[in-house]
Amino acid sequence: MPAKESHLSGTELDSLRLTHMIFHVWNPLNDPALTLLDAELSVEEGTYIPFFEERLRVASRGTQFIFTGEHRPTFELCRDLTQPRAEFVPLSKALASAFSSHHRGRQMAAGVIIVALAQVTTSAGVLPLVFILKLDHRPVVTYRLTQGRGDVRAQVQHILDALVEDRAAVQRSALVDVSEHFAWDVLASERNEGVAPELRQFFKAFLSVEPREDASVLTRRAISTVTQWAKSLPPEALPEGESWGRYKERAVQYMMDHAEFDTDGFINTVVRDEDPARKARVTTTLRDQLREKGVDGQVFATKPNSVALTERRTKIVTDVGVQIIFEGDRETHRVEVLDDPEHGPDAKKIVIRARRLTETGAA
Secondary structure (H helix, E strand, C coil): CCCCECCCCHHHHHHCEEEEEEEEEEECCCEEEEEECCCCCCCCCCCCHHHHHHHHHHHCCCEEEEECCCCCHHHHHHHHHCCCCCCHHHHHHHHHHHHHHCCCCCCCCCEEEEEEEEEEEECCEEEEEEEEEEEECCCEEEEEEEECCCCEEEEEEEECCCCCCCHHHEEEEEEECCCCCECCCEEEEECCCCCHHHHHHHHHHHHCEEECCCHHHHHHHHHHHHHHHHHHCCHHHCCCCCCHHHHHHHHHHHHHHCCECCHHHHHHHHCCCCCHHHHHHHHHHHHHHHHHCCCCCCCCECCHHHCCHHHHEEEEECCCCCEEEEECCCCCCCEEEEECHHHCCCCEEEEECCCCCCCCCCC
16 A cells, blocks of 8 residues: 655645635624525636635645544544535535534634635545635725715725635634545644644544644654755755754754744744845755655644754864764854864864853863
């Protein structure tokens, strides 16, 4: 049996398309029940479709979960929704109701729960996916210009229950695969992604899922991916004075400095380059490697102590046997390695800044 895919490739991301979509209105202040709009939205003619398809691609980089347990009613709804001749409207309403019911006792702003069917072209053929998206209402001000007597006037209207094409309006999203083609069953994300335990708690209850991989495993894999990727970079991709070890140092330091992993923050920490074009190219290759390893888009608590001490440490040894050892990146530990041309073409000068020194050894 071939290994399951751990990620959506770039080609697969490009092939993601919505096929059915419907709105379920949620306004807990006016009506605690969901109100179903009685017609599907067109996915062929609507000018809003590019916005929702972009949200679909963003959701594809969410935290990976797998279904667990024997009682999985939401999984069964998603599976039924992807079947040929499925009754899309009643099944989508049941799915939206299940989504909203798990918000009881939590804050959930008024808005819409969108249930959609999507498809992706993979090596196994065209596969169906279920896409669930919660969009908050955003107050907007609209105006219309009218011609008055000798002047132009603006009529302003304040609309409270409005949807805007702004990714900040996305509260939660889930992309569900019931085909077993991928190593994950659900890719999930929420607006406040830094609160990973809340994300896991909500989707555990709603979908009966658990994170696919342990945070310690993901921490180690993120660092090892950077190490392997950095070693493969050609010399022309490196800024002057940079080496593969520097990238690894910064990857380790990121895990030590941050409680939660964020892909964009991680990449921005690891890749440093004053040449914007070169930096963009290198950043793309690192993101591709993280996606291939199933790390891109994941949200997890960083576990730097789960990384072997030999991996966390950097050791610099001079030609006379002097050793400098530290964990993380050299900037944090105020270590500089500079060229020293006065003492030879390959000579180096090491500068270590410290507030105090402790000497040990025989008296």
